[in-house]
Amino acid sequence: MNISVSVTFLGTGGSVPNKFRNLPSVLIRRGPELFLFDCGEGTQRQFLQARAGINRKMRILISHLHGDHVFGLPGMLHSLSFMGRSRELEIIGPKGTIGLVTSVNRVVKLYNRFPIRIREVKPGQSIKDAEYNIRVAAAQHGIACLAYAFEEKPRPGRFDAAKARRLGVPEGPLWKELQSGKSVRVGRRWIVSKLVLGPPRQGVKITYAVDTRPCASVIRLASGSDLLIHDSCFAESAARKAKEYGHSTAGEAAGVAKRSGSRMLALFHISAMYEDALPLLAEARKVFHQSILPRDMETVSVVA
Ligand SMILES: [Zn+2]
Numbered sequence: 001m002n003i004s005v006s007v008t009f010l011g012t013g014g015s016v017p018n019k020f021r022n023l024p025s026v027l028i029r030r031g032p033e034l035f036l037f038d039c040g041e042g043t044q045r046q047f048l049q050a051r052a053g054i055n056r057k058m059r060i061l062i063s064h065l066h067g068d069h070v071f072g073l074p075g076m077l078h079s080l081s082f083m084g085r086s087r088e089l090e091i092i093g094p095k096g097t098i099g100l101v102t103s104v105n106r107v108v109k110l111y112n113r114f115p116i117r118i119r120e121v122k123p124g125q126s127i128k129d130a131e132y133n134i135r136v137a138a139a140q141h142g143i144a145c146l147a148y149a150f151e152e153k154p155r156p157g158r159f160d161a162a163k164a165r166r167l168g169v170p171e172g173p174l175w176k177e178l179q180s181g182k183s184v185r186v187g188r189r190w191i192v193s194k195l196v197l198g199p200p201r202q203g204v205k206i207t208y209a210v211d212t213r214p215c216a217s218v219i220r221l222a223s224g225s226d227l228l229i230h231d232s233c234f235a236e237s238a239a240r241k242a243k244e245y246g247h248s249t250a251g252e253a254a255g256v257a258k259r260s261g262s263r264m265l266a267l268f269h270i271s272a273m274y275e276d277a278l279p280l281l282a283e284a285r286k287v288f289h290q291s292i293l294p295r296d297m298e299t300v301s302v303v304a
Pocket residue numbers: 014015066068069211269
């Protein structure tokens with residue numbers, strides 16, 4: 001089965017919203033499954049507009065507990081509840097995430113009609129699933145801040161249906177066996193899966209690293225990413241500000257993309273002081289040509 005992976009940038013700004021950019025939130029869709037990275041104010045509206053579905057298997061991953069990354073969380077939970085979510089939702093974040101959700105819920109009832117599981121994670125840990133892992137590393141931002149790498153495990157090789165037919169394997173359960181790497185018997189012959197199955201294909205890797213200075217742990221985490229989403233808060237002219245506030249310039253983000261061997265860079269968490277952020281894109285492209293400057297609600301399909 002070919003599962004598609006896409007990234008929708010729900011909000012691409014940082015700190016405060018402006019007319020053009022909402023606060024940070026990125027939606028990864030992998031087949032029927034959803035991953036929401038950060039939840040800035042107003043995310044629920046963008047999420048609904050993206051028509052991602054309200055009752056899917058879903059995780060929300062929080063990078064750090066600065067307001068622009070979490071103030072949308074109560075609204076998101078409230079809206080999902082109102083709209084009829086019944087399935088469990090998992091929230092993953094740094095230490096303090098449990099306190100945040102439970103204390104809001106204590107004061108303002110969130111109408112949670114679905115179970116919520118909250119998991120606090122540390123750099124070096126992984127969230128494991130059958131077909132992918134999400135690795136956690138430290139970002140460098142002044143307060144505890146996590147960067148995440150979503151990594152699919154290798155996908156099975158392509159199945160050559162025509163050849164399977166030629167070899168006399170009838171469509172049905174035997175095809176499934178071959179696709180899972182097993183040998184099957186047809187009459188008096190054994191057919192080994194290698195005959196009809198190509199080599200395993202690389203899975204998709206997406207790294208999400210905001211708010212952060214360029215740093216070695218993010219470069220290591222992002223190694224070989226198909227898409228790196230990186231803090232690009234400022235232009236070169238505000239490099240001092242970037243350093244002071246624990247952010248990166250677009251050029252620095254491009255440096256991380258280059259050094260990590262990533263294939264594409266999305267400039268993200270753009271400061272509200274830029275109405276037109278095109279100069280940031282130009283600066284990034286000087287260092288790393290495969291840079292893009294997504295606007296809110298734009299989607300990128302990611303392939304390995
Ligand atoms: Zn921020």
